[in-house]
Every structure is written in C-alpha cells, then in structure tokens.
Amino acid sequence: MSATETFRARFGADPAGVWSAPGRVNLIGEHTDYTGGLVLPFAIDARAQAAIGPNGAGVFRVTSAQRDNDVISVAAQDLRPSSPAVKGWPAYPLGVVWALYERGIDVPPLDIALDSAVPAGAGLSSSAAVECAVALAISDHLECGLDRPTLARIAQRAENEFVGVPCGLMDQMASAASTEGHALFFDIGADTTWHIPFDTAAASLAMLVIDTRAHHSLADGEYAKRRADCETAAGQLGVELLSQVPFERLDHALAGLTGPRATVLQRRVRHVITENQRVRETVALLREEHIAAIGPLLSASHASLRDDYEVSCAELDLAADTAETAGALGARMVGGGFGGSVIALTAADRAGVVANSVIDAFSRAGYTRPVVRSVTPAAGARRDL
Ligand code: ADP
Numbered sequence: 262m263s264a265t266e267t268f269r270a271r272f273g274a275d276p277a278g279v280w281s282a283p284g285r286v287n288l289i290g291e292h293t294d295y296t297g298g299l300v301l302p303f304a305i306d307a308r309a310q311a312a313i314g315p316n317g318a319g320v321f322r323v324t325s326a327q328r329d330n331d332v333i334s335v336a337a338q339d340l341r342p343s344s345p346a347v348k349g350w351p352a353y354p355l356g357v358v359w360a361l362y363e364r365g366i367d368v369p370p371l372d373i374a375l376d377s378a379v380p381a382g383a384g385l386s387s388s389a390a391v392e393c394a395v396a397l398a399i400s401d402h403l404e405c406g407l408d409r410p411t412l413a414r415i416a417q418r419a420e421n422e423f424v425g426v427p428c429g430l431m432d433q434m435a436s437a438a439s440t441e442g443h444a445l446f447f448d449i450g451a452d453t454t455w456h457i458p459f460d461t462a463a464a465s466l467a468m469l470v471i472d473t474r475a476h477h478s479l480a481d482g483e484y485a486k487r488r489a490d491c492e493t494a495a496g497q498l499g500v501e502l503l504s505q506v507p508f509e510r511l512d513h514a515l516a517g518l519t520g521p522r523a524t525v526l527q528r529r530v531r532h533v534i535t536e537n538q539r540v541r542e543t544v545a546l547l548r549e550e551h552i553a554a555i556g557p558l559l560s561a562s563h564a565s566l567r568d569d570y571e572v573s574c575a576e577l578d579l580a581a582d583t584a585e586t587a588g589a590l591g592a593r594m595v596g597g598g599f600g601g602s603v604i605a606l607t608a609a610d611r612a613g614v615v616a617n618s619v620i621d622a623f624s625r626a627g628y629t630r631p632v633v634r635s636v637t638p639a640a641g642a643r644r645d646l
C-alpha cells in the first residue's frame with residue numbers, strides 16, 4: 262500500500278500531500294560523531310512516505326502501513342516527552358510535532374499516514390526516515406519554509422527528547438539534506454556540510470549492505486564506555502572535543518596520554534583521529550571521481566574499529582573478510598558495533614558472488630542467515646505528491 266492509499270483507507274479522505282525521506286548508510290567516519298568529527302553518509306533508495314492532511318477531529322491521528330490497522334489518536338495537550346498517551350512507534354511522528362511546537366510552530370491537528378520501505382533495525386535508520394518525512398511534510402504543508410539543517414535538528418530533537426534515544430545528528434542530516442548521486446560530507450564540529458559526488462551506478466559499482474542480524478548485548482554499555490574514553494582522552498589532551506586533535510599531531514597526542522589506562526586510550530584516540538583522516542582521504546578521492554579507489558580506506562576503517570576501537574564481533578569480521586576475499590573492493594562494519602551491518606563496495610557484476618559468499622560463510626559458521634541489500638545514493642527528503 263502507498264501512503265496515499267493507507268491515508269484514504271484509514272482516514273476516509275484524501276491527503277493534502279505526500280512527502281518522503283530516505284534511510285541512510287554511513288560510507289565512512291564511524292564512532293567520530295560524538296567527538297565532533299567527520300562523517301560521510303549517503304541517502305539510500307529506500308524511503309519512508311508521510312501522507313498528511315488536516316482533520317476536523319481536534320486530535321492528532323497517526324497510522325502506518327507497517328502497523329496493522331491501528332489509528333492512534335492523541336490530543337495536542339498530551340504531546341510532551343514521556344506522556345503516557347504516546348507509546349511505541351507513534352512517538353517518532355508525534356515527537357516531530359512536539360519538536361515543532363518547541364520551535365514555536367503552532368501545528369494544527371493533523372492526520373498522518375506512514376508507509377516505509379526502509380527496514381527497521383537493519384542499520385539503515387528507518388527512524389530518521391520517518392522523522393524527516395514528517396518534519397518536511399508539516400513544514401511544507403504549513404509553509405514554514407524551514408531549511409534542511411533545521412528540519413534535521415527538529416527530527417533529532419524528536420528522537421532525543423520525545424522518543425528518548427540519544428542519537429547524534431548524522432542520520433537526520435543525511436535523510437533531510439542529501440542529494441541524488443552524492444554523499445554528504447558532514448563536519449560535525451564545524452557544523453558544515455558538502456555534497457560529494459558518489460554515483461556508484463555510473464562507475465559500474467554496487468554498494469551492498471549486509472545485515473548480519475547479530476545483536477550482542479554488549480552494544481549499549483560498550484558504546485557508553487567508548488564515549489567516556491573519548492571524553493577522558495580529550496580532557497587529558499586539553500581539547501574540548503577529541504576530533505580537535507589534528508591528524509598531524511597524532512603521535513604527539515598519543516604520547517600525552519597518561520594513567521593506568523593510557524594504552525587503551527591510545528588505541529581509542531588512534532581510531533578516532535585516523536578515521537577522521539580516512540574520511541578526508543575518501544572525500545578527496547570521490548571529488549576526483551575515483552570511487553573504486555576508496556575500497557582500501559573502507560577496509561582500513563574496519564581494521565581500526567576492530568583492533569583499536571574494539572567494537573567489532575565475529576559476525577561483522579566474517580562478513581567483511583568474506584566480502585573482500587570474494588572480490589569486494591573494500592568492506593567495513595557500520596554503526597555502533599557488536600552486531601548490525603557491514604557495507605561492501607564491489608564491482609556491479611561481482612555483487613551477486615560477494616553476497617552469496619557471505620551467505621555461505623555464515624551458513625558454514627552456523628550463524629543466522631544475513632540479509633544482503635544493494636543500495637544506491639539517492640535524494641534526501643522531498644515532496645512526492
Ligand atoms: P533504525 O536503525 O531502523 O532507525 P530504530 O530503532 O532507531 O532503528 O528505529 C526503528 C523504529 O522506528 C521502529 O521500531 C518504529 O518505532 C519506528 N518506525 C520505523 N519505520 C516505521 C514504520 N514504517 N511505521 C511505524 N513506525 C516505524
């Protein structure tokens with residue numbers, strides 16, 4: 262069902278319009294965001310659609326093609342963080358309404374129907390897709406004229422404060438502000454973005470996302486520990502954010518770390534600072550349209566996340582290693598680690614072999630069968646109808 266059909270079937274009227282926003286993949290720049298570092302995500306060709314329209318009901322009503330036949334109704338005065346009136350998935354679209362209120366935008370009661378092709382929990386940021394589709398839909402519908410970075414911040418605020426997930430800004434920025442055939446170079450510390458050419462299809466390349474389906478319970482606790490390590494190291498090095506350490510000063514910085522955990526902190530710092538440098542090198546290659554040449558940088562990112570940052574796991578390593586052995590130009594884990602997905606850049610005519618090799622290797626290892634998808638760099642949030 263499309264968002265329009267869902268809207269008609271569940272609200273009995275035509276929507277005022279339909280907007281959509283994509284999921285995303287982070288090409289390179291992992292575990293750098295909370296250090297004010299560099300990231301290079303791109304929007305993918307799987308989108309969440311939001312059909313919206315005014316209603317005479319005096320309450321907000323939300324429904325999703327992926328959630329049975331439910332229509333959830335919530336009064337405007339019940340839209341506040343941790344309100345018992347909003348539980349589960351409706352917090353994503355309704356959190357955006359709340360974040361718009363917080364910016365002083367008086368959103369009248371609306372009907373919102375969602376229909377998303379972004380799989381949830383596969384590392385493709387289905388949450389940002391939903392948030393950004395709803396944020397642009399309401400902004401356009403009310404003619405607020407909010408720019409893309411502002412929409413991204415509204416979406417992030419919805420997720421941070423209304424849903425209660427402490428995510429950074431990367432996912433929402435990629436979903437709101439990307440352009441087709443480009444990656445989005447986002448310098449988080451400087452708060453600047455650039456569109457970098459990344460047209461995999463034109464280069465006869467394919468980008469695979471291999472969802473290992475593994476989720477180790479370590480993930481949340483270790484994530485918090487890595488963030489704390491980065492803060493400790495930044496403090497010892499006298500910078501506000503760790504990514505303020507220039508790559509050229511890396512050796513000097515490593516020598517400046519002290520205390521009983523100095524060697525651990527050295528590994529963490531080396532990952533973050535070399536990862537920022539790999540992002541810069543990737544951007545330089547892409548600007549010259551040498552897409553195939555970024556493969557080794559992806560693989561080096563994986564090795565750094567595995568050995569220095571220590572956030573990989575057996576499934577992620579097997580997927581990345583097998584992809585490369587089968588002919589991928591480069592492969593790396595993406596996301597927080599301890600499970601989740603691996604991306605692999607391959608020649609388009611090699612993608613099937615790479616995918617099957619990973620599936621076979623997982624079968625031999627006795628792991629859950631991974632889900633392999635091919636994604637292409639797509640447009641950010643837009644009006645569809
Ligand atoms: P992801 O990595 O995919 O963003 P999250 O846990 O951050 O995973 O977000 C997934 C959540 O977003 C879902 O559990 C659901 O609450 C919401 N969501 C995503 N897509 C939809 C949809 N099509 N309909 C309703 N809710 C959705």
Ligand code: MG
Pocket residue numbers: 386387388389
């Ligand atoms: Mg998410």
